[in-house]
Amino acid sequence: MTDAFHIDVPHTDGALAVIALSGEFDIAAAPAVRARALELIATGHTDLVADLSGVTFCDSSGLGSLVGIWRCAKDADGSLTLAAIPDRLSRLLSVTGMDTFLPAYSSADAALAARQGNRTTA
Amino acid sequence: MPPRDQVRQVLAAEDLVDMAGGNVPSELCAQVGEQLVARTTKVVTFAFSPITAPGCGLAASTMPVRTTKLAVRSGAPARSVGFRRAGCLVGAFLGGMSETRNMPEQAILPAIAPSEPLAVSVEAARMAAVRRYDILDTPPDGAYDRVAALAARLFEVPVATVTIVDEDRIWFKAAHGLEGVSEIGRDPGLCASAVLSDDTTVIPDTLLDPVACSNPLVAGPMGVRFYAAAPIITADGHRLGTVNVLDTRPREISEADASTLTDLAAVVRDQLELRLSALHVIRAEQEKRQAEEEARQRAERDKAAIAAFASTLQRTLVPPALPAVPGLELACHYKTASPQEVGGDFYDVFPIAGGRSAFFLGDVCGKGAEAASVTSLTRYTLRAAALVDADPTAALKALNTALLLDAAVGTRFCTAVFGLLDPARDGGFTVTLATGGHPPAYHLSPDEGGGVRVEAVRAKGGMLVGAFAEAAFASRTLHLAPGEGLLLYTDGLTEARTVDGHMLADTGLTDFLAQRSAPVSAGALIDDTVALLDTLPDTERDDVALLALSVPTADAAPAGITTTAHSAAAPTAPADASVGQEIRRP
Structure with missing residues (x-):
């Protein structure tokens, strides 16, 4: 029932990096996500796009790591953008009010395009 | 008892001068063989315990005196038998004096330098060693019994013993031919005197020995006439006791026999050392076990304390x-x-x-x-x-x-x-x-x-x-x-x-x-x-x-x-x- 959690970085471009998550984003996965993202930020990829299309479940720990990443990106004058948020996670982000802080796009490409200054997809 | 000429020889000039504080008749010194003096290889310091030989000026002083001894290791073998024995040395010396009567008692007595503190400290160290070996009042042990039996057989004597000299008694670790006796008083003359010397003590006829003659074993019903003993000397030089052979008739023993007795004492010494090291191992083991047990108990207490603390803390969280x-x-x-x-x-x-x-x-x-x-x-x-x-x-x-x-x-x-x-x-x-x-x-x-x-x-x-x-x-x-x-x-x-x-x-x-x-x-x-x-x-x-x-x-x-x-x-x-x-x- 528990999917193996995967973290990929399919795309980097200057300060931009896409971090794609798939599986159950819970307390078991959260530390690794956080660590990977902070590593990207530390290596100059301060504008992160989290592709959440593969996330089947997200609990408070998952949200926690998103908040942590958002903070670190902000401290590095960067940003965290969410892309392809599954419905349930979308509701969770809404309930927790996180959607007001984290810009969201329908897909990673849309998020990238927006981050690159082409704001037509927002 | 060594012959008179030997007595005079042992009184090497230095010894005598030392013992008598310089006030020694020259004629005694004059008879000391030049050769013996030349062969002196080692000087050993030892102490006499109080000796009470009636009619003897030196013994009457009851003062431990410090002296030196010649030819401990080698030197003139023929003479050394007598020289190696503290008690005998004194006896011989006294005998020589009393026989020659060349030296008035009063002339020599005040001249003897009293050194009681030294003797006391030597005895204290010896007793510390006795306690360290923790052998007193232990049950019979086959090893020591065999040494006693072996001594009796080798010397063809009715009684052979292994004794440890305690503060106020002589305790028998092994007693062959003396069944039922576990200890005797520390009366001078036999064991009590023999333990004061690093050398083998031989008293061919106790009745002729001014000190031994009044020992209860000699004067009493047992009627010991012959006594020989080798001290049990630890590696660090403490004399714990003696290996003794006793007979009811006077006799002479050869130097080879005396060496045998020394060897038997060494066997006992080795046995005691082995026992001590075994004791050390056991004690170390016990201490280790005790330390482990204490550590375990401490860990359990700590664990309980932590659990109690966590439980208290947890109640604030629930x-x-x-x-x-x-x-x-x-x-x-x-x-x-x-x-x-x-x-x-x-x-x-x-x-x-x-x-x-x-x-x-x-x-x-x-x-x-x-x-x-x-x-x-x-x-x-x-x-x-x-x-x-x-x-x-x-x-x-x-x-x-x-x-x-x-x-x-x-x-x-x-x-x-x-x-x-x-x-x-x-x-x-x-x-x-x-x-x-x-x-x-x-x-x-x-x-x-x-x-x-x-x-x-x-x-x-x-x-x-x-x-x-x-x-x-x-x-x-x-x-x-x-x-x-x-x-x-x-x-x-x-x-x-x-x-x-x-x-x-x-x-x-x-x-x-x-x-x-x-x-x-x-x-x-x-x-x-x-x-x-x-x-x-x-x-x-x-x-x-x-x-x-x-x-x-x-x-x-x-x-x-x-x-x-x-x-x-x-x-x-x-x-x-x-x-x-x-x-x-x-």
Whole structure:
């Protein structure tokens, strides 16, 4: 029932990096996500796009790591953008009010395009 | 007893000068063989114990005297037999003096340099060694018995013994031919004298020996006439006792025999050394075991102390007992995923000013001890905030600030629902509910058909608490009339998986609640919700907290009676709780 959690970085471009998550984003996965993202930020990829299309479940720990990443990106004058948020996670982000802080796009490409200054997809 | 010429030879000029303080008749010295003096290889210092030889000037002094001795190791072998023996040396010396009568007693006595402190310290060190070997009063031991038997056989004597000289007695470690004797007094002449020398003592005829002649073994019924002894000398030079051979008739022994006796004493010495090292090993082992035992006990005490401390601390983390709120029925359920019974879920109900009460329920991000520390901070912050400003959004704001001030900022945040209960005229309550990113509470109210209507109480704009400095919190007000109830929960309930692997989710929960009948009772609501959780597999994965409030109808709760049955139970958890300790109230 528990999917193996995967973290990929399919795309980097200057300060931009896409971090794609798939599986159950819970307390078991959260530390690794956080660590990977902070590593990207530390290596100059301060504008992160989290592709959440593969996330089947997200609990408070998952949200926690998103908040942590958002903070670190902000401290590095960067940003965290969410892309392809599954419905349930979308509701969770809404309930927790996180959607007001984290810009969201329908897909990673849309998020990238927006981050690159082409704001037509927002 | 050595012949007179030997006696004179042993009195080498230096010795005599030393012993007599320089006042030695020259004719004695003159007879000392030049060769003997030239062969002197080692000078040994030893002490005499008090000697009481009647008619003997030197012995009468009863003073230990310091002297030196010649030819200890080699030198003139033919002469050394006699020279090697302290007692004999004295005897010979005295004999020589008394026979030659060349030296008046008074002339020599004052000249002897008393050195009692030295003798005392030597004896003290010797006794320390005796005690160190811890051999006194030990049971018979075959090894020593064999040495005694061997000595008796080799020397063809009726009695052979292995003795240890104690402070005031001579104790027999082995006694061949002396059955039933375990110790004798430390009378001079035999063992007591022999133990004072590094050399083998030989007294061919005790009756001719001025000291030995009065020893009880000689003068008494046993009538010892021949005595020879070799001291048992430890590696560090202490004489513990002697190996002795005794006969009832006088006899001479050869130097080879004397060496044999020395060897037997060495065997005893080796045996004692072996025994001592074995004792050391055993003692070291015992000490090690003792140290290990002490360490183990200390560890257990520490463990118990830590457990007691953790238990005390844990009680501050677990939600407290629910108070009695007049006109309100309260019930709750609390279960942690961690075996330490600390978790990230929290709730509380407490009275505030103006007859009002406040309550909150929330969920700290994370689990276990890490989450519990935030839980604690959260609970106390909310309680304190409510005392300052009863407005629920203000309380969440205060919590947000407190969490952001925390050192681990950004990693510690929570979702929470905070409510204010204001008694209403109809017996119900006006509830002001603020939410900080928490799933909606459910308001259950009777519908026309005897069932309940389930409404999610959402406050638009409530955000995660402790994550964003700019976070905003919103509140909503609702009326909780008699017969109605409110259910607050953490995601441990809605994220619980059903048998088919799906989460219960909001829909599952609302469906479950919608099946209930009116009026709503907080106790029954919690009972049934817990029963629902119990039907779900794998619910020990997450912390779960449930809090239900209901206003009893007039007929269910006569005026003046507070309905607190479900909150009366103490929240204390059993100390030996295992994984997923469940605290249920009632």
